[in-house]
Amino acid sequence: xxxxxxxxxxxxxxPEDGAPDDGAPETPDRLxxxxxxxxxxxxxxxxxxINEGLARVDARKWHYAxxxxxxxxxxxxxxxxxxxxxxxxxxxVGVLNELAERDLVERVPDPDDRRRxxxxxxxxxxxxxQHLDEVLDDLHDDLLAPLNPAERDQFTQLLTRLxxxxxxxxxxxxxxx
Amino acid sequence: xxxxxxxxxxxxxxPEDGAPDDGAPETPDRLxxxxxxxxxxxxxxxxxxINEGLARVDARKWHYAxxxxxxxxxxxxxxxxxxxxxxxxxxxVGVLNELAERDLVERVPDPDDRRRxxxxxxxxxxxxxQHLDEVLDDLHDDLLAPLNPAERDQFTQLLTRLxxxxxxxxxxxxxxx
DNA sequence: CAACAAACGTTCGTCTCACTAACGATTTGG
DNA sequence: CCAAATCGTTAGTGAGACGAACGTTTGTTG
Numbered sequence: 001x002x003x004x005x006x007x008x009x010x011x012x013x014x015p016e017d018g019a020p021d022d023g024a025p026e027t028p029d030r031l032x033x034x035x036x037x038x039x040x041x042x043x044x045x046x047x048x049x050i051n052e053g054l055a056r057v058d059a060r061k062w063h064y065a066x067x068x069x070x071x072x073x074x075x076x077x078x079x080x081x082x083x084x085x086x087x088x089x090x091x092x093v094g095v096l097n098e099l100a101e102r103d104l105v106e107r108v109p110d111p112d113d114r115r116r117x118x119x120x121x122x123x124x125x126x127x128x129x130q131h132l133d134e135v136l137d138d139l140h141d142d143l144l145a146p147l148n149p150a151e152r153d154q155f156t157q158l159l160t161r162l163x164x165x166x167x168x169x170x171x172x173x174x175x176x177x
Numbered sequence: 178x179x180x181x182x183x184x185x186x187x188x189x190x191x192p193e194d195g196a197p198d199d200g201a202p203e204t205p206d207r208l209x210x211x212x213x214x215x216x217x218x219x220x221x222x223x224x225x226x227i228n229e230g231l232a233r234v235d236a237r238k239w240h241y242a243x244x245x246x247x248x249x250x251x252x253x254x255x256x257x258x259x260x261x262x263x264x265x266x267x268x269x270v271g272v273l274n275e276l277a278e279r280d281l282v283e284r285v286p287d288p289d290d291r292r293r294x295x296x297x298x299x300x301x302x303x304x305x306x307q308h309l310d311e312v313l314d315d316l317h318d319d320l321l322a323p324l325n326p327a328e329r330d331q332f333t334q335l336l337t338r339l340x341x342x343x344x345x346x347x348x349x350x351x352x353x354x
Numbered sequence: 355c356a357a358c359a360a361a362c363g364t365t366c367g368t369c370t371c372a373c374t375a376a377c378g379a380t381t382t383g384g
Numbered sequence: 385c386c387a388a389a390t391c392g393t394t395a396g397t398g399a400g401a402c403g404a405a406c407g408t409t410t411g412t413t414g
Contacts, residue, residue, distance in 0.1 A: 228370085265371095265373060267374085268371085268372080268373090290380080290381070
């Protein structure tokens with residue numbers, strides 16, 4: 001095999017046989033630099049952190065999303081909540097089951113439109129939401145620990161801009177054709 | 178708690194019946210602001226973008242990770258590649274099957290340690306990796322489209338700092354106890 | 355008014371991702 | 385020499401995001 005093309009023998013010097021690579025995982029730069037990879041890796045960590053934190057108070061991300069939507073915009077049908085919270089409507093069923101089990105929301109058939117269920121947040125739900133807000137504040141403090149307040153703002157703003165851009169282009173791409 | 182039991186009737190005025198919420202999904206602020214949510218939503222978009230782009234050239238994220246590791250640090254066992262690329266060793270099997278099917282890597286038993294397979298990148302694999310790099314450059318251009326070069330640097334640097342922090346604390350948390 | 359289209363809640367299934375558990379084979383260290 | 389660790393592999397779990405299809409109900413239109 002005359003390695004005519006790209007004749008790079010790995011210049012980063014593979015650890016050969018002696019001492020392989022204990023301790024320092026040595027991830028290639030091109031990998032580490034990719035924003036997509038950074039995003040998914042960090043999101044994995046973030047999700048783990050948030051999920052574990054919420055599990056300690058018998059909650060999930062979705063619970064917070066739904067309760068917050070209810071608190072801010074008032075009661076709504078499951079489809080409405082689905083749109084507001086970004087939870088797929090086929091997953092909303094289970095979430096509302098869990099919330100109803102815990103008496104955090106009430107689900108009653110809408111008399112005006114018998115296809116719908118009207119979902120209402122309960123007093124207990126409001127208290128729980130308040131608690132979740134505190135828990136999430138703490139968790140985000142851990143999540144963003146290495147950043148000072150200004151950097152945290154920068155970070156969330158950059159994230160917001162990127163997300164807005166992509167949700168818009170995704171929306172127009174799927175409704176137009 | 179001075180405000181007895183948060184008896185807030187939704188002040189944001191739910192759209193009631195007239196015009197529900199067409200067009201503008203109206204996600205509550207507390208939800209939209211949470212960095213964890215921004216991260217997971219953006220990662221969903223990012224993953225979709227990258228996966229679709231790579232699928233067009235018959236590739237996956239993992240392919241790139243493994244090929245890049247091989248190119249930069251030379252051949253290695255599956256376990257070594259697993260540590261370098263961050264792919265779980267039980268998932269590495271399938272990835273290497275796919276790469277070997279496409280003749281992008283060679284997998285031969287290591288005579289010095291008959292537990293291991295030595296994985297080597299092929300000439301075809303090097304060409305493919307080069308192509309993938311271009312494809313990924315373009316895809317990241319889409320991903321980071323709303324940001325100017327300086328902001329892109331800021332963004333990846335913030336991500337890197339956060340990820341480093343959490344991978345370190347995670348590593349020490351699991352090896353120490 | 356009849357007929358068709360759309361929305362709603364629900365169930366089921368798919369795909370990806372990260373990860374755990376266990377196995378047989380092999381190598382290493384005390 | 386024997387126990388412990390490593391390696392590759394298979395199988396399975398639990399999120400998360402999503403699509404397809406259903407029966408029910410509402411709306412729209414000819």
